[in-house]
Amino acid sequence: MFKPLELFVGLRYTRSKHKNNFISFISLASMLGILFGVLVLITVLSVMNGFEKELKGRILSMVSHVTVSGTDGGTDELLSDWRAVQGKIAHHSSVQGSAPFIQKQVMLSANGVPRGALIQGILPDEQAKVADIANQVIDGEFKNLQPRSYGISLGSGLAQQLGVIVGDKVTVITSQIRVTPAGMIPRMKRFTVSSVFQVNMAEYDNLAAFIHLRDASKLFKTKDQVTGLRIKLDDSFKAQKIAQELRADLGDEYKAEDWGVLHKSLFEVMKTERLVMFFFLFLIVLVAVFNLISTLVMVVNDKQADIAILRTQGMSASQIKRVFMVQGTIIGFVGALLGAIFGVLLASNIEMIVSFIESLVGVQLMPADIFYTDSRIPSVVDMVQVVGIAVLAFVLAILATIYPASRASKVQPAESLRYE
Numbered sequence: 001m002f003k004p005l006e007l008f009v010g011l012r013y014t015r016s017k018h019k020n021n022f023i024s025f026i027s028l029a030s031m032l033g034i035l036f037g038v039l040v041l042i043t044v045l046s047v048m049n050g051f052e053k054e055l056k057g058r059i060l061s062m063v064s065h066v067t068v069s070g071t072d073g074g075t076d077e078l079l080s081d082w083r084a085v086q087g088k089i090a091h092h093s094s095v096q097g098s099a100p101f102i103q104k105q106v107m108l109s110a111n112g113v114p115r116g117a118l119i120q121g122i123l124p125d126e127q128a129k130v131a132d133i134a135n136q137v138i139d140g141e142f143k144n145l146q147p148r149s150y151g152i153s154l155g156s157g158l159a160q161q162l163g164v165i166v167g168d169k170v171t172v173i174t175s176q177i178r179v180t181p182a183g184m185i186p187r188m189k190r191f192t193v194s195s196v197f198q199v200n201m202a203e204y205d206n207l208a209a210f211i212h213l214r215d216a217s218k219l220f221k222t223k224d225q226v227t228g229l230r231i232k233l234d235d236s237f238k239a240q241k242i243a244q245e246l247r248a249d250l251g252d253e254y255k256a257e258d259w260g261v262l263h264k265s266l267f268e269v270m271k272t273e274r275l276v277m278f279f280f281l282f283l284i285v286l287v288a289v290f291n292l293i294s295t296l297v298m299v300v301n302d303k304q305a306d307i308a309i310l311r312t313q314g315m316s317a318s319q320i321k322r323v324f325m326v327q328g329t330i331i332g333f334v335g336a337l338l339g340a341i342f343g344v345l346l347a348s349n350i351e352m353i354v355s356f357i358e359s360l361v362g363v364q365l366m367p368a369d370i371f372y373t374d375s376r377i378p379s380v381v382d383m384v385q386v387v388g389i390a391v392l393a394f395v396l397a398i399l400a401t402i403y404p405a406s407r408a409s410k411v412q413p414a415e416s417l418r419y420e
Contacts, residue, residue: 026295031335033288034393038339039346041281041389042381046347048274049385050378055201055270056236062204063259064099064130064230065239068246071255078225085250086229092249094233094242097129100226102216107173108154108209110162117158119172119209121216121226130232133197133210140166140195147214151194157206159196168193172211174220189219285393288335289400296328296404307408317409324405325398332397340390350379 068089070079079085079100086098102121107114124145128134134142138156145151152170154162164170173188191211199205217223233242239258246256260267300307307320315323346353354377 026291026298027331030288030292030295031331033291034285034332034335034397035339035342037282037285037288038336038389038393039343040284041278042340042343042386043347043350043379044277044281045274045385045389046343046379046381047350047377048270048277049380049382052267052270053380054378058199058201059263060131060236060259062131062133062136062199062201062208063263065233065236066231066243066246066256066258067228068098068231068250068254068256069228071253078222079228079254080225082226082229085254088250089229089231089246092242092246094235094238095231096234097126097232098229099123099126099130100213100229101127102213102220102222103227104174104216104220106175106209108158108162109171109173110164110168113162114173115158115161116207117209118207119152119211119216121211121213121220123213127230130230136197136199137195138198140193142195142197142210144194145210145212147212149194149212150189150191150215151211152191153195153197153210154193155205155208156196156198157202158209159193161206164193166193166195172219176220187219191215285396289393289396292328292331292397292400293404295331296324296401297407299327300324300404300408303408321405321409324408325401328401328404329398332394332400336390336393336397339393340386343389344381344386347379347381350377 068079068085082100086100089095089098100123104119106117106119108117108119109115122145124134124143133153137153140153142153145153152172154164154170159165162170170191170193171188172191173186176187177184178187197205211219213226217225231242231246233239236259240260243256243258243261247254250256310320310323311317
């Protein structure tokens, strides 16, 4: 971009001390501003990437990559031929496993405390092929969900609200009505708490419960029908594509939804938060860029005599322009490069730094019951983001040099040297 002469003079101006120390100070401030802006952007976006990855991992430990259900237009849309559908799905190259489930909203009651819940009837052995619920159990054994044993696995928050532990009884009250000599009453059944799980997500810990599929079939009188099939893929990021392929293979009487659709609102919120956070934090870089413009304008005013001498010695206006673009480009390059390096280092060690601060002040900064983490700050450094942020800051720094450099190229030698 720059010829050797312009580069040589520009480098000399960058390294030389200004007669006005204030100019040197704001030059350093411009570089530090770009450095700090890039560093903060990389760190914050890496932490947000970590939270998103952590959240996806916790969601996928409870739900499947793709869910297939019926579209018969009824209230429940149950699958009656789910075994045949399971056989068709098994032939897909990306499908690693599938499991049937029955899902209903019920009321749980224990110790005189009623709580609403979303209960799911599952086959524990097949469920293990599509979701990792068993490893989330904190008390009891998930495998204790046996047919006709009427065991129930509760989320930790739900168990705490009901005041029950493993071995206690819980009454499941359904919305279905049965006729008795005393009148119409809702169907209900007493279950024994066989295990308690914890995912550190309120959506599951406070609302979810599991029972055996056969017990659910008997309780809800679904006979051999199920709500749907949960499917695990070899790559969760291919879920949207595979869901489309399954819809095409199975026909219009079935629907296939990927995990992203089922939690679309949650991830849309996270995407919006990341965008807003990027915008506000990028203002730091923009402030540094405007500071760089001010710096170069003052440098041009400070070097007017030098510019006049260079012009009288044969340098063209375009060469003068490139001399001052060199100075701004170097400030932007160094700031963006160091910001990217320190940003990656900070983002990669943020957990250790936060742990040190927590031990120093004696306060837990990231409570597990508020954030979806195990009392730590997850961080995932995306090198594409790092390079993109650094390049964007560098490009803005180059653009910031255009106006001051143009002013330098328009300096008239006679006017500048008149009072020297």
